[in-house]
Amino acid sequence: MKKDNWWRGAVIYQIYPRSFLDTNGDGVGDLPGIVEKLDYVASLGVDAIWISPFFKSPMADFGYDIADYRDVDPLFGTLADFDRLLARAHALGIKVMIDQVLSHCSAEHPWFRESRESRDNPKADWYVWADPKEDGTPPNNWMSLFGGVAWRWEPRREQYYLHNFLASQPDLNFHNPQVREATLDNVKFWLDKGVDGLRLDAINFCFHDAQLRDNPPKPKDKRVGRGFSPDNPYAYQYHWYNNTQPENVGFLEDLRRLLDRYPDAAALGEISSEDSLATTAEYVGDRRLHMGYSFELLTDDFSAAYIRATVERLEAAMAHGWPCWAVSNHDVQRAVTRWSGGHASPQLAAQLVALVCSLRGSVCLYQGEELGLPEAEVPFEALQDPYGKAFWPNFKGRDGCRTPMPWTGDEHAGFSPGLGWLPIPAEHRAMSVAAQEADPASVLNAVRGFLTWRRRQPALQYGAIAFLDAPEPVLAFRRDAGGQSLLAAFNLSPEAVEWTLPSGSSVQALDDHGLPAGQVDEGRLRLPPRGVFYARIE
Incomplete structure (x- = not known):
């Protein structure tokens, strides 16, 4: 794969x-x-x-x-x-x-420059144009992610064009x-x-x-x-x-x-x-x-x-x-x-x-x-x-x-x-x-x-994932692929924590990943602050 x-x-x-x-x-x-x-x-x-x-x-x-x-x-x-x-x-x-x-593209794109000139040019329908309401306001209530309404008036066409982002980023008409x-x-x-x-x-x-x-x-x-x-x-x-x-x-x-x-x-x-x-x-x-x-x-x-x-x-x-x-x-x-x-x-x-x-x-x-x-x-x-x-x-x-x-x-x-x-x-x-x-x-x-x-761990590259029940601030899951099963656990806090591994777990710690690692003692995992733990599930 x-x-x-x-x-x-x-x-x-x-x-x-x-x-x-x-x-x-x-x-x-x-x-x-x-x-x-x-x-x-x-x-x-x-x-x-x-x-x-x-x-x-x-x-x-x-x-x-x-x-x-x-x-x-x-x-x-x-x-x-x-x-x-x-x-x-x-x-x-x-x-x-x-x-x-x-x-969307730039208002400086040649397509838009042509489109904005008139309602009957070859690119006239390449952008989202709409007539104003009877009172001259935009055709609907859509807003731009960058603030304000998502419509900009174009006097040459006497229409609004849509811009979901900046007014200088007109939306193409897909x-x-x-x-x-x-x-x-x-x-x-x-x-x-x-x-x-x-x-x-x-x-x-x-x-x-x-x-x-x-x-x-x-x-x-x-x-x-x-x-x-x-x-x-x-x-x-x-x-x-x-x-x-x-x-x-x-x-x-x-x-x-x-x-x-x-x-x-x-x-x-x-x-x-x-x-x-x-x-x-x-x-x-x-x-x-x-x-x-x-x-x-x-x-x-x-x-x-x-x-x-x-x-x-x-x-x-x-x-x-x-x-x-x-x-x-x-x-x-x-x-x-x-x-x-x-x-x-x-x-x-x-x-x-x-x-x-x-x-x-x-x-x-x-x-x-x-x-x-x-x-x-x-x-x-x-x-x-x-x-x-x-x-x-x-x-x-x-x-x-x-x-x-x-x-x-x-x-x-x-x-x-x-x-x-x-x-x-x-x-x-x-x-x-x-x-x-x-x-x-x-x-x-x-x-x-x-x-x-990580390049040597097929389970981490493309294996299935299944989360394990663990109290905050521990995030734990297993990854499985190609005969390899790994346990991964993370202490998301700046304080040391302990977690009791699931009953019946048999793991072999992997500590050659170069990060602050946890340790297992009689079924209890001790994780240092911001620590990680990887183990082979046997």
Whole structure:
């Protein structure tokens, strides 16, 4: 199974190119910078990289507003640089996945520039246009995730267009078959280049309700969601009609038929809906996406009960699909801060990597996670994220998890010859790659050791999962595959704990994974603060 499907159980390292390495001194990371650091990435023991958008863009949303799907923005380099990156990664045995933002594009895209000019041009129906109500207000009550109404007036057409995100990110009209065909053709361009996979941004947002029905209101006590505070008006609605429409499934099946023409290629969908786990289960399978991930483990809830309930609910709904898990990415506060309860530590950082890499599924690790980087404090005057600027100070945006990688401890952290696009805190420079490589007890070396060890454990890569009853703060489960049965247990607290193993258990501890390990004595497992325990079940 592992040999035939590289993505099954793979560890995928997310690179946010703006913040990885700047080679030309403009303060922004670039593709040559990724090439320069691929040996480092390979040394981590990961299977693949996922590169956030590097396509031509006005950068209103830092590349998630694409103006040309088939070209590299000069900020990041050239197509030749990407070809070099692809070749070097493959030479190192690393698969390459790229972000594809299909549901919307930039207002600077030639398609939209043509569409907005009139109601009868060849691209007139390529975006979601709607007439105003009799009083001139938008056609319905849909809200933008980035704040305010999801409709923008276009005087040339005397109509509104839909934008689920920024006003400069108009939504494409996937009800139009020409849009679907053109979108798949853009995807084919990169598959033909040899990419190994796609990370599909906001993939459940492709279709909207053709009747433009109002979203119903959401009670105040249920106003929670992905990366936004309850005071964001987006949280005031059930988003039943502006995304996650039934027609989306047919498009995913068309996309899968294209991907199947490239036998080694895989698709990972980002899914954020009213019931993201149910949508993930629906979207992932033999005829749809290879993998899916949602934001359930990117929340503030860090308890054994919550993690178990989340994984078990997805397992029950997606018996034949393949999940992908992440606890950090470029959109949310870093996990070591979010889940520390004020007790962030190197032990917690290493434990979180081990935990997410021990669940059934593939894994996305975000750059800097292997260093245990905490969330950076970015002052308002240095903010770049339009989301953060709009909701300051209740929500500070996403800049705190996007600050540049600290390669060294010097003034600019080895990221750029000059000032980077975001400030790099002194705390991060003290946790640099150079400093941690010189420290055998560092988070970096613990993660390297663990990922190397994990490669030798088929049960952790693609085995079945079954949770065991254990009191808080212990999370325990078994993994089974190919004749190997493993017990995994995690102490999620900063205090030592004990847990009585299930009656009749016979285990042989595995302590060569390089993390603070528990010990068994007469059927009782002693776990140190933030400790882990792996054992062979006999």
